[in-house]
Amino acid sequence: MAKILASDLAHSYALDPQTDQNWALKPLTLECADGGAYALLGPSGCGKTTLLNLISGLLKPSRGRIVFDGRDVTDASPEERNIAQVFQFPVIYDTMTVYDNLAFPLRNRAVPASDIDRRVREVAHMLELDGMLNRRASGLTADSKQKISLGRGLVRSDVNVIMFDEPLTVIDPHLKWVLRSKLKELHQRIRRTMIYVTHDQTEALTFADKVVVMKDGEVVQIGTPIELFEKPSHTFVGHFIGSPGMNILPCSIEGGKAVVAGTAIETANGSAYRDQGKRLELGVRPEFVSFGNGGIPVEVVKVLDIGRYRIVEARHSNIVVKMLVPEDAPIPQRAHVHFDPGHTRIYEDGWVVP
């Protein structure tokens, strides 16, 4: 277990980076507490895999330092950093049995055979692989193979951090659910530092204590799943997290209240804001929009039923508002939509107004 610090870290895959675009990872500083579960979340190309590989040692940074527990490991190899990594597709040694696969990292480090046996059986039990220890690894299903990949990282008792690079990509949705909870359960049990890279917000939010949201090589926001959900500091975070994402409506400010389509709306941060002529937007999540007496008049244009709730799309001239309505609640054709002031915020040029 280790506390991880990435200090002024930046990376470029080009030999001689000139412009901003050449930098896959722009300078950032990040700290991961000992035993915490972190997720790096963002769309393809945002730099999350680069950051992961820099921390694990598979890549040497163009700039900056990486420190584990006060020890500078920037020039250390992955074995020297004592990390474990689970990849996007299961990486197993085809010719070996499940037992041998799990024992492999320990055998390479000359651990005595009795200890190996104990650790392997312990980890196999944790991951529910007990019954398969003597089977050839190549014949198993994708989720079992991913468990073996994970197991190889868990058998080593000295592992500082376990990294996951979109590990559930090849797993069926039903098993994804099971494996995800298993990972969470595992983390709570063994309390090792874990860093999880994904583009799937559900995976990130359910697994992590803290989520690092990234875009175009930069960190946009770091926070707990609840903070990211309730107080997104950038419209990108509001859009990317949540299904459907946050409603982002152009607005203007008048007398401390936001004005959208001619209607004045109470916000959490509008009263102290002074207009500086920049682009203003109002952000409110569909979960905090409801049918009410005040608010913008709308007409319901689309209702999508996904079982446990309905996604309602309501329109006022060229403004579209999405909202979530519970399973059996009524949906009027014409109504007014009310935004919960505590969860409605004004964003200037994309960033939330303090």
Place this chain on the structure above:
Amino acid sequence: MTLELKNVAKHVGTDVHIHKTNLVLEEGSFNTFLGPTLAGKTSLLHLIAGLEPPTTGEVWFRGKNVTGVPVQKRNVSMVYQQFINYPNFTVYENIASPLRVSGLPESEIDARVKGTAELLRLVPMLGRRPSELSGGQQQRTAIARALVKNSDIVLLDEPLANLDYKLREELRDELPKFFAGRRCIVVYATTEPMEALLFGGNTATLDEGRITQFGPTAEVYKKPDDLVSARVFSDPPINTAAVTKRGSSIIIGETIELPAGKAFQSIPDGPYTIGIRPHHITPTVRKTGRAEIEGKVLVTELSGSESAVHFDLLGQTWVSLSHGIHRFDVGSRAKFYIDMEHTFFFDRQHRRIEGRG
């Protein structure tokens, strides 16, 4: 213009990929084939397209037997999971390629390509090659290629699976618009129940080479014929337990007694399997009359707006999904409330029993 599969089966060596299947797809319908990997979705798509001949049975289209007809002669388009485009052609040429084969005049080809590109928001990309496009744009090019032909049947095999989560959401929202107003039969294969629900139309649940149920999506979801269909169409997985019904209560494992829902009080006493979707179990009482159970909390997952609580009930793990943030300490005992009206009852053959009254 309907597509019919009559007693179609597919055997490869000794493996049965598709058991004897009968299916009727209507003109202009959007059909989702839902099931886990290796359930037979791709095999069925190949049989419908004519890429593979069935081992037994016949495929009928427009009242004619097309079983032996090769795929080139059938008016079919297909979109794959891996964005398949001609790498050396521009987007324009890619979309035009199916039309060039049919020898249409250039002006007509141009009009159709431009029209389809506009529908799929590809107009600014027309001069680029697929390697210069993002994943979402490449897949839209593949879909455009499938649409421009105005085929009778359009087949999509998990087309969104290789896309980022947010891109998948966006394309998913747009997909029904592409097919609106067309007379083609659309078949969309997926592993995600959410997609089936969002598309509406009809859904066929597949499991191990069998279609377990086919009908309007909302009906298949709310009234599954059997336990397998209920399982396939639930994400998160449905909670099940073996119970005994006695009088107006149901007993789980001898120790837990719950009142049976009003509609099920009059079904015969005896052993059943119940199925409850996770969002019908909540940690807070919202309606009166909800049955209460207690379980040991194993893990809580908070995804911003929803909480999924996994708890242990008599050795089985159950999941409760509810709105809002509910935190529980691991290992603590907590009370959960079940909406008994939305509980499914399955008999000994795992067929669903309809409630009465």
Place this chain on the structure above:
Amino acid sequence: MNKIVNQRAWFFVLPVVLLVAFNALIPLMTVVNYSVQESFGDNVFFWAGERWFQEILTSERFHASLFRQILFTGIILLIEVPLGLAIAITMPRKGPWVSVCLVLMALPLLIPWNVVGAMWNIMALPDIGLLGKSLRSLGFEYNYTRQPLAAWFTIILMDVWHWTSLVTLLCYAGLVSIPDAYYQAAKIDGARPWAVFRYIQLPKLKYVLTIAILLRFMDSFMIYTEVVVLTGGGPGNSTTFLSIDLVKTALGQFDLGPAAAMSLVYFLIILLLSWLFYTLMMRNEAR
């Protein structure tokens, strides 16, 4: 695919079928024809049945050349396959040197085979050849025109120089297709280079190696041009392999019957050994 439903495909195949028929099947049938007849020149033929086959299969000379051939092929495979694989592993997979290495590896394969033979012929000459003179100056009594051992040594060296590249290029293609993640995982697991080879690279190269070995096996079993140009089958008949023996019989002695029979036996041996070998390598694959 079970049934071929599209009949139009046959029309595309027809030209090739005709070509193969003309160039391969008809000559083959001719050979079969000759092998069961005896000729006294001037196109006079008598039925001989299986007489030539019996003669061939019991002939000392045939056994000798078959033995030499098997020994040669065995040695070749034992050297070229591990060597080719080793070179492929050390070749860089990324960076500017990749193209340079690939070109260097391809060069020996581009040279016409008789030129290869001629090259080595001259190079191994004991008095003026680079190889020959150097070996003699090191104290070896080297003369490939007189000593069978020296002849074998030279032929094997020539073949290794000529064909190892093929094994290398095939193995290289196989290695390049192994995703990086496997190497990364091995690094993380603390695996030594030997373990990486044994548990990751070798299993993933299984198909490629099978093809490489099969190709080398078949080609070396039919070797003719290079050997004939280098040693002519000598000294004596110490390097007379099957093909060379066959040509001597057919053309040198105008014995069409025995030659034809020998060709067929030869063909069947290669077929049998290739099939055996392939089945053995693919034994573990159920599908």
